[in-house]
Amino acid sequence: VFQNQQPLIIQDLLTDADWKQTHGVNPVYRSLVATPLIVGQDVLGCLMLFHRQPNFFREGLADPIQAAANQFAVTINNGELFQLIRDQAEDLGTMLRTQQIETSR
Structure with a gap:
């Protein structure tokens, strides 16, 4: 999913050799759809x-699930950008206060 940046559907986890080798077997869950969370060229994660x-x-479910995953990825990315802007604003505020203190001496 990460490498191909494409959704993956596994119809039966108990019979899929790749899944069993990597993740083992959980008899509770039998089928899976996984889709990448993509913003631009960056894969932020995977929705499973x-x-x-x-x-x-x-x-036919892969396309609407991918569309939802794309919206999730944009939301996650917007949250990260908001946090980055907030952190930068705090840093600038601290620098400004420090400069004001230094110039008032």
């Missing part, structure tokens, strides 16, 4: 939806 029923996720 599990279901207890095998073959639950159909190929």
Whole structure:
């Protein structure tokens, strides 16, 4: 999902060799859809939806799930940008106060 930047559907986790080798077997969950959280060229993470029923996720579901994941990624990115701006504003405020104290001496 990270490398290809494409959604992945696994119809049965119990029979998927790659999944079992990497993650082991959890008999509770049987099917999976995973989609990247992408902003621009950056993959921020991965949205993974599990279901207890095998073959639950159909190929047609990948597109709307990817569309939702894209919105989640934008929201996450906006939150990170907001925090960055807030941190920079605090740093500038601290520098300004320090400069004002120094010039008042």
